[in-house]
Amino acid sequence: MHLTHEEKEKSVVAEVSKDQLMAYTTRIVENDRLSGSKGEARAVEYFEEVMTGLEFEVEVIHIENLISLPIKASVTVISPEQRQISCITQSFSASTPPQGVTAELIYLPAGNEADVAGKIIMREGLAAPGPTWDMEAKGAAGQVWINSGDLPHNMCISTIWGHPTPETAYRIPKRPTVSVGREAGEYLKMLCSGGAVKILLHTAVKTCFMKVPLAVASVKGIVEPEKYILFNGHIDSWHKGASDNGTANACMLEVARVIAKHRDELRRGIRFVWWSGHSHGRYSGSTWYADHNWEDLYQNAVVHLNVDSLGCRGATMYPDVESTAECYGLGKSVVETYANQSPAYQRIGHSGDNSFWGIGIPTLFQLLSRQPKDASGPDALIPGLAWFWHTEADTLDKIDPDILFTDARIYMAAVWRLCTLPVIPFDFEFTAQETITLLKDLDKKAGSSFDLSQAVQIAETFKKKALLLKQKCIELSRKISNNASAAIEERLNTAAVSLDQCIMKLSRILIPVSYSGTDRFDMDLAVSIPPFPRLQPVAELAAMDPRSHDFKYLERKMVRERNRVCHALIKAAGCIDRTLSSLRL
């Protein structure tokens, strides 16, 4: 019996087992899994055992990365009264000298620009990289961050993406940072409102180069053996990390178990990768991988399919698909089919092991199922994350097997389509439309001081070509699905491979320009990166005096950046032209 692609997908997704997912999760979260720890090593051994059992090609290597593990911390109120406050310190906080750091504590409400030099500042929110660096750069002697829940959240505060270089090493924090829970925070705020407060901070953080594991399991495709889906998630965790990232690790093993039974049906291959150093090395595992496999990733990686924090109790919402634009249609369709919700597009942010934008690899997914908005309440650090995120309370009892099952089915379907559809299911017409919207927005912000209308026109031309490409992909997919003749199969497959090559080339051309503000062999800082980051300063021109030297310098720089964007779009359109004109269906 000949199954349609949809029928086949349904039957493959039906093989995903809820019990198996929970069994994998239970095993993985037996131990704490700090980067480089014994618990993490045990989980990696389990990956090796499972993947070898599935007869995948397995490689576990040990790489050296700069890792930072919080050991202990304390806050002691010295005046106006004496009191001990419980707190945690953060990955990449500095350790204090043995006597600690004593200074005046000042409370800084959001937006307050007070002089912080020499003071210990106290602010509300997560100890995030950008704001903590900002405070340190302004000369704060130390930092106390008030989290909104009972338990403070573990964080990594480095603004350096992955591995320091001579240009970025100065950003390794040199002052201590701690986080406290709501109650301690309210007490300290109350003290500050009554007059001068002095506190003593102690932090101990082990920051050093250490060996951490990197686990890879691969299976090759039949039609395009070298091409692969980079399906990845971090194995290191905070504490037991049941939801972050035990369930996601389990999802990868379960998808692998099902895929292993269908290895003869894969057009493209798949590479399952577990990174260490995500939580305690600011994505240093994926950065290492990008740095040391650059050309292979450039030539062969179809997509960076990330998985993180699945199956949390209460996470019943699928509000959006975090992705690069061309992957949105795929993400939306699998969520609609398997979770019965219609997610919006969310341009992927600069976090979660997105170490591959310089190379030009599209990203699909980061977080998937989310807490409803009202359930997150004031604790909504990153909207939709649960209160136990990055705390010792992230234990097995926080997992909802049904939600994990739905999440894993969504991933299974996405992997199945990416590996087996006749043509890679990416939609560059949507990318073109996003580009047009973003360029129009920048053009408006620049006002009469800078003109992006020609760039918009070029993007519109690209959009027309992207539509032609999409139509051709649909036509060819139909022919391949309906084809019963071995005689023309090879010709159709050749055409499909050439469309795939074009699709991969388009992301190599467009993503570095749209998502990265640095050289494509380098890494952006671990802060938020706006779209078309290098072109963003056009907005500043509107407020500048066009006769000033500063205006003329910036204006010329922006002409160069406009060239960069236009050239990428023209190159991408040309790539589609050449592919379609040489295609034999």
Ligand SMILES: [Zn+2]
């Ligand atoms: Zn995570």
